[in-house]
Amino acid sequence: xxxxxLLAFGAHPDDVExxxxxxxxxxxxxxxxxxxxxxxxxxxSSNGTVERRRVEARRAAEILGVEQIIDLSFPDRGLGxxxxxxxxxxxxxxxxxxxxxAPYFEDRHPDHVACSRMAKEAIFDAGxxxxxxxxxxxxxxxxxxxxxxxxxxxxxxxxxxxxxVYEQKVESILAYQSQFNPTEGEVSTPLNSPTYLAMVRxxxxxxxxxxxxxxxxxxxxxxxxxxxxxxxx
Numbered sequence: 001x002x003x004x005x006l007l008a009f010g011a012h013p014d015d016v017e018x019x020x021x022x023x024x025x026x027x028x029x030x031x032x033x034x035x036x037x038x039x040x041x042x043x044x045s046s047n048g049t050v051e052r053r054r055v056e057a058r059r060a061a062e063i064l065g066v067e068q069i070i071d072l073s074f075p076d077r078g079l080g081x082x083x084x085x086x087x088x089x090x091x092x093x094x095x096x097x098x099x100x101x102a103p104y105f106e107d108r109h110p111d112h113v114a115c116s117r118m119a120k121e122a123i124f125d126a127g128x129x130x131x132x133x134x135x136x137x138x139x140x141x142x143x144x145x146x147x148x149x150x151x152x153x154x155x156x157x158x159x160x161x162x163x164x165v166y167e168q169k170v171e172s173i174l175a176y177q178s179q180f181n182p183t184e185g186e187v188s189t190p191l192n193s194p195t196y197l198a199m200v201r202x203x204x205x206x207x208x209x210x211x212x213x214x215x216x217x218x219x220x221x222x223x224x225x226x227x228x229x230x231x232x233x
Contacts, residue, residue, distance in 0.1 A: 002068055005032040007097035008148075009088070009119045011079065011111035012042040013057035014176045014191075018200060019148035020101050021064055021169035022162030022217045028065035029165060035068035036061060037091055039084070039115055044076040047186040048178025060175040063168055070095075079114035086133055088122035093137035104147040104154060104220055112150055120145070120222065146219035149203075151190075156218030157225065159207045163214040166204070173197065 006027050010016040016024065016036050024034050038057065041050045048056075054071075061069050070091055074084050092100065102119035103112040125131050127141040146158065162169065174180060182192045190196060207216035 001035075001070065001091065001094040003033065003096045004035040004068065005097060006034045006099045006101070007037060007092065007095050008035070008101040009037050009039065009103075009115055011039050011103065011109070011115040012045070012076070013038050013053050014042075014060070014173065014179055015103060015112065015115075015150055016101070016148075017060050017064070017169070017172045017176070019103065019150045020217055020219075021060075021172045022165050022204070022215065023101070023148070023160050023219075024066055025064045025165035025168045025172075026160065026162055033068075034064075034066050035070060035095055035097070036066055037070040037072065037088070039072050039074045039079060039088075039118075040076040040111065041071060041073055042076055045179065046189050047182060047192070048176075052178050053176070056176045056178060060172040063172040063175060065168075068095075077111060079111055079118060085118050085121050085125065088118060089125040089131070090133035090135055090137060092122055092126040092142065093133055093140045094135070096140050098143045100142050100145050101148050101219070102145070104149050104152070106152065106154065107149075108151050116147060144221075145223075146221055148217065148219055153203050153206070154218075154220060156207060156210075157221040158219040159211045159216040160219070161208065161211060161213040161215075162204070162217050163208060166215040169204075170197075170201070173200070 105116040
């Protein structure tokens with residue numbers, strides 16, 4: 001694995017794109033190195049196949065400019081084991097990110113909730129010098145950790161202006177055709193409901209409006225944000 005500036009965890013392929021795709025595209029555009037780590041291959045999804053989802057995930061990453069995708073292949077709806085957290089801590093140590101993103105811990109999908117908790121534990125463990133990971137990598141401390149939102153809207157601590165990359169975000173989500181564009185014989189899900197993508201766009205417009213921009217993506221911090229001055233340069 002290559003070292004990155006920003007590492008985003010998702011329980012399933014498409015989680016990161018929905019909640020933080022614009023943030024990733026924005027940072028790539030600014031010259032930062034970005035990686036996505038998917039915990040599962042979403043093998044229990046109502047539509048599509050694992051093989052198709054892999055292709056879609058790589059197409060979505062290409063659209064966002066993300067060069068590194070890490071697939072841990074944990075079991076879908078089987079998250080939370082200590083060994084899994086150790087593996088995530090190993091990924092953090094190998095990638096050495098300054099910033100880590102994970103889903104917010106209040107969400108309708110239990111896997112998103114589990115991913116949130118596991119990421120927080122993995123970040124903590126990755127910084128413990130005497131804590132062993134599978135490859136015995138050196139400890140690494142993450143500078144900042146933020147939660148992103150997938151299915152819901154909550155009060156934000158940070159809103160990032162993603163207006164200039166918003167259509168990249170939309171295109172990356174639509175790369176998951178198996179999830180958002182059902183064909184004959186596939187079943188209806190919350191994701192392929194006509195209102196889901198409209199909800200995402202409306203939510204991003206709402207957050208954008210709060211900061212005087214067209215579109216924004218919101219983040220929640222588990223700890224107070226450090227400021228050296230209320231007046232920024």
